[in-house]
Amino acid sequence: MSDELAHDFSPMIKVYKDGRIDRPWGTTTVPASIDPQTGVQSKDVVISTAPPVSVRLYIPKSTTTESAESTRKLPLLVYFHGGGFCIGSAFSRIYHNYCNSLVSEANVVAVSVDYRLVPEHPLPAAYEDSWAALKWVESHLAGTGPEEWLNRHADLNRVFFSGDSAGANIAHHMGLRVGSEKLVGFKLNGIVLGHPYFWGEEPIGGEVALGESHREHLAALWRFAYPLTSGSDDPLFNPGKDPKLGELGCEKVLVCVAEKDALKDRGWYYSEVLKKSGWNGVVEVLETKEEQHVFHLINPSCDNAVTMLKKIVSFMN
Numbered sequence: 001m002s003d004e005l006a007h008d009f010s011p012m013i014k015v016y017k018d019g020r021i022d023r024p025w026g027t028t029t030v031p032a033s034i035d036p037q038t039g040v041q042s043k044d045v046v047i048s049t050a051p052p053v054s055v056r057l058y059i060p061k062s063t064t065t066e067s068a069e070s071t072r073k074l075p076l077l078v079y080f081h082g083g084g085f086c087i088g089s090a091f092s093r094i095y096h097n098y099c100n101s102l103v104s105e106a107n108v109v110a111v112s113v114d115y116r117l118v119p120e121h122p123l124p125a126a127y128e129d130s131w132a133a134l135k136w137v138e139s140h141l142a143g144t145g146p147e148e149w150l151n152r153h154a155d156l157n158r159v160f161f162s163g164d165s166a167g168a169n170i171a172h173h174m175g176l177r178v179g180s181e182k183l184v185g186f187k188l189n190g191i192v193l194g195h196p197y198f199w200g201e202e203p204i205g206g207e208v209a210l211g212e213s214h215r216e217h218l219a220a221l222w223r224f225a226y227p228l229t230s231g232s233d234d235p236l237f238n239p240g241k242d243p244k245l246g247e248l249g250c251e252k253v254l255v256c257v258a259e260k261d262a263l264k265d266r267g268w269y270y271s272e273v274l275k276k277s278g279w280n281g282v283v284e285v286l287e288t289k290e291e292q293h294v295f296h297l298i299n300p301s302c303d304n305a306v307t308m309l310k311k312i313v314s315f316m317n
Contacts, residue, residue, distance in 0.1 A: 007119075009221055013086045015119060026087035030096050032056060038104035039064070044091070045147055047136045051116060053129045055136075056090045058103040058110040063153045073155035075316055076186070077102065077110040078137060080174070082165030082294060083117075084197070085126055085225040090114035094297050101300065106313040109154045111137060115170075123226035123236070130170050131177060138185025156186035160316050161250075164294050165263075166225075168196035172239065172248075172270075179249025190252040192312050195293050198266040200238040201231065205265030214262060239270055246278030253283040254315045256308060258291040286311050 007015040014022040032042040039061030046054050063074070079102075081088045081095045089095070090112040103110045115129035137159075140150040163171040175191045177183070199218055207215060219232045226236065235242035253274065257267035264287070271283045288295070288304045296305035 007224055009084070009086070009217075009224065012084055021119070023087050026083055026089070026092060026094075028093065029089055029091035030093045031091075035100045035104075038100050040100045040103045042096070042100070043149070048129075048132055051121075051125070051129060051132075053116075053132050054090070054114045055133055056096070056099070056112045056114070057147065057149050058099050058112070059149055059153055060103050060107050060109075062107055063109075074153055075106070075108045075158035075160060075189075076137070076150070076154040076156060077106070077108045077160045077162060077316065078134065078171075078174075079110055079112045080115070080130055080161070080163035080167035080170040081112065082163060082167040082194075082197070082297075084221050085123060085166045086118045086221075088117075088167075098297055098300065101309060102312070105309055106316050108160075108316060109150065111150075118225045122228075126166075126170060127173055127236075130174055134174060134178070134183070135185075138183060141185045159186045159188050160190050160192065161188065162192035162194065162312070164194035164297060165197045168193035169198060169236075172196065173236065175248050175250050175253075176242070176244055177249075179247040180244055183249070188250040190250050190254065190315060191248075192254045192256070192315060193267070193270070194256045194296070195258055195261055195263055196255065196267055196270060197263060198237060198239060198270055199232050199263075200240065200266070200269075201233045204269055207262070207265055210262055218262065240273040245274060248274065248277075248279050248281065251281045252315070253281065254312065255283065255285045256312075257285060257287045258293060258295055259287060259289045260291060261293040263293065 002018045004017040006017045032044050034041050042058045044056050099110050099112050113133045115126040139145040141156050143151045161171040178188050222237050233241045255267045255271050257264045271285050274283050296308050
């Protein structure tokens with residue numbers, strides 16, 4: 001075995017010249033369950049075998065009680081995990097715990113998408129898998145889809161997308177595709193972007209102070225994920241360069257940014273270009289002081305994470 005590296009994006013991923021791939025973290029998974037803290041139930045569903053796409057479904061405790069409340073249909077959240085397109089899983093402990101909290105606090109049904117990762121499956125595989133998951137969700141519109149939990153509990157006229165980092169990038173592009181392809185099987189009410197992984201050739205705001213190597217690292221990770229990209233101004237990476245931006249298929253967007261995150265200015269920039277794009281919805285930005293990238297997943301019980309969760313819950317309700 002050769003220890004010569006072809007790509008080194010530590011601590012996320014290392015790819016060796018002999019083809020070995022090392023993902024030091026983000027690979028351990030936890031089973032679906034009934035969460036003892038919140039009473040949220042989850043289960044895993046395979047929606048496609050070629051390509052392999054699975055989802056983890058969540059229903060809140062309110063759906064399992066014997067009351068009129070339990071028969072009322074609830075908003076549906078579709079969640080896309082982060083990890084630079086190259087690590088992470090809908091089945092990892094960090095996302096399982098986050099979805100349990102979100103489903104419990106917001107009283108929603110959730111579909112957490114497990115898409116294929118790079119470099120084994122370069123982009124646009126993650127986008128295609130996520131779209132396949134949305135088409136599967138759409139098949140439940142008449143209450144006759146393949147999954148009983150969605151037929152019984154999900155209101156497809158109240159759908160939200162969310163994700164963090166690369167998953168926020170996916171959530172945005174799924175919202176664009178819903179708008180441009182006029183997907184009518186559900187109504188997308190809003191999108192929550194957590195510390196979105198967007199970038200661009202020209203540094204903006206505080207990015208100038210990051211230094212060339214830091215900026216190049218973020219750009220190189222994108223080229224690694226999408227070898228056929230045109231670069232950092234690819235509309236998939238820089239929404240400001242996307243002529244279709246005004247077609248975003250929802251009424252409102254919440255962008256969450258963190259003060260000490262290198263991607264912070266891109267989140268603010270996204271809100272500004274979206275306002276000027278001809279899109280006629282409402283966008284707001286929540287900036288959390290003193291925090292780093294995806295702090296709310298790393299330390300979900302801290303005061304700032306609790307505040308952010310409450311803001312997302314009120315946005316969805």
